[in-house]
Amino acid sequence: MTNPLQTLSFDELVRQVRACTLCADVLPCEPRPVVQLSEASRILVVGQAPGRRVHETGLPFNDPSGDRLRQWMGVTRDxxxxxxxxxxxxxxFCYPGTGKSGDLPPRPECAATWRDALLSRLTNIELTLVIGQYAHAWHIGKSRATLTENVRAWREYWPxxxxxxxxxxxxxxxxxxxxxxEQEVVPALQNRVSEVLNDSFDQRPTPET
Structure with a gap:
């Protein structure tokens, strides 16, 4: 059976995601889905869920985690x-609240409702960064017992x-x-990110003279 979301234009799909209130009754704050995407995107960053600071600013990874991630990737904020x-x-997509040992897990409704439809539109993605156990479970599955084992096996998924x-x-x-x-994976990651970004830049249309 066709997912009705697949019939929407990309812009309308993203608009509906950003207006989503599906979990309003169980979230600690007003829903504020935080996503960034374009049909032209070449790298996909898959995180867990926004923290409080990201919820307040509406900017993904606008926190110390984002600073370290950008360092790992070797990219600027721009x-x-x-x-x-x-x-x-x-x-x-929304801040789930805080528990005894940190932020609560991502609400499962987001992935179940929106993820397939969104991923199917990102046809230019050449590199996906899968960050944290919940992202691993969706994008890799549970073939290994721990997150550490998945990360150690990074060469199996490369590039x-x-x-x-x-x-x-x-x-x-x-x-x-x-x-x-940080000794093995991060340098390889930085090279791969640079490769994908340089390739995307080279393929941009040349301005008419």
């Missing part, structure tokens, strides 16, 4: 927030997908215990 280059599509830990400061201990990630 490049990161250029939707013609980067799509940012978390597993949950179109990179499983990653979350860049949150809460993961500093993980990074200290797994120095190979």
């Amino acid at each position: 490049t990161f927030y250029d939707e013609s280059r980067m799509a940012i599509l978390p597993m949950g 179109r997908l990179v499983p990653m830990p979350h860049p949150s400061p809460r993961n500093n201990l993980w990074l200290r215990r797994n120095p190979w990630f």
